[in-house]
Amino acid sequence: MDEVRVRFAPSPTGYLHIGGARTALFNWLFARHHGGVFILRIEDTDRSRSTEEYINAIVDGMRWLGLDWDEGPYRQTERMEIYQSYLQRLIDEGKAYYCYCTPEELEQRRQEAIKVGKTPKYDGRCRELNNPPAGRTPAVRFRMPEAGQTIVDDLIHGKVAYPNEMFDDFIIMRSDGTPTYNFVVVVDDVDMRITHVIRGDDHLNNTPKQIHIYNALGFQIPKFAHLPMILGSDKTRLSKRHGATSVQAYREMGYLPEALLNYLARLGWSYGDQEIFTKEELIEKFSLEGVSKAAAVFNPDKLLWLNGQHLKNTPTEKLCELVKPFLQKEGLIESDQQVDHQWLRKAVESQKERAKTLVELAKVMRYYFVEEIEYEEDAKKKFLNEKTLPYLVDLLEELKRLEQFTEQTLQEVFSSIINKYGIKLKQLAQPVRVAVTGGTKSPGIFEVLEIVGRDRIIKRIQKAIDTIRESS
């Protein structure tokens, strides 16, 4: 195979969303797998809806996901002369023509057609126009064949045949002089020597039109691969109604890029029974053969699980850095604060298997950072009471005498109290857990105590004792 060249071509009319990211990912994986070139191209010919802000958001999203591009970002608005020259060629050769109908007229005819149950279709009235009406700036239409059929040979769907009667002469240049999608996409893909057009299958029905443009311009047709759509839980096209859909939103919710990538890859693609992939494995194992034809429903639960898996597999060292912004958001550290690195490592290590997102991770670390903890009402009632009071009193005494607070020495202290009262570890551990963390859930109690540290442990147990005495 010659060098593979693929592109991701979003239109900047919104943030980078899940569907776009998946298309980008498949293109990127295909390029990386084949040692090819991945191009980012911004399709901003719709000036009224494209914004600079969205372009930045898309670029940021791609960077965060780690989908690096080799060329671009190209912008179509910067390539107008190129389109213009091809357009002129089509007009000169009679393959395109000026249309003087106004959008209002067209809309009106469309509505009428729909009303009588006919296919809304341009009637071709300007096709052979000799005396154009004065005072109107025309659009340009592409002349489509009226009979026969057009075959799209798709890598995922196979050969798809379209009867040509269903097509009308579509507009390739607006009356304001800007070219439209179906024309521009062809010119760009040819100009950028794209070998494989990999995109959502909502574009499948546009492909025959594009094929005729390729032919009219005498270009070679690239390979097409139309990816299945991503649906919401109600099986309709994924949209805001289904919850978070922008890549940025997942970033803020504490998802890891590699988890999102892994999830997106498995949506519409599979490799036997494997669920968890590193980025490198994805590149190694990806192929269009493994892509399915059927649309897939986006399942946030599975993404969450996968994120937990990736979180667990992330080196603690790296997790420490990743969680810092989230600790800041929780108000647990200041942006310029120096946190003892060894200590943070232990803290993160103790919680990493318990959190499914960075947000969760930061939240469960609260009692490691704050001075004063608050009790959960149920936990307090159940574990801080007359019955547990003597254990806590004894523990406090012993801890005050203890110099070195390590898991080892703490364990010894706990043992002596358990023996003295003839109780199980849980009967002591739970009250202590509530006293130190405020709740009933945490990593191993000795681990937690070591991380919280001597001074705060003593303070918190004292407070628990006071609390019990006050309420009795």
Added chain:
RNA sequence: GGUCCCAUCGUCUAGUGGCCCAGGACACCGGCCUCUCACGUCGGAAACAGGGGUUCGAGUCCCCUUGGGACCGCCA
């Protein structure tokens, strides 16, 4: 309405004519592990949309029906 695409557990999927009374994963339920919670682990419930063919044999091939989706724009 026209055209096109698609169809295995609730969801993501394995399955490319016999290895499938259908396998894995998420979620769900139960057991184990255990100082709690997670992690882990073991087990359970759960699907070939329906109907016709083809074939010795069909989840797998063909047709129809049904259901879902996409496109039909001076949006991309």
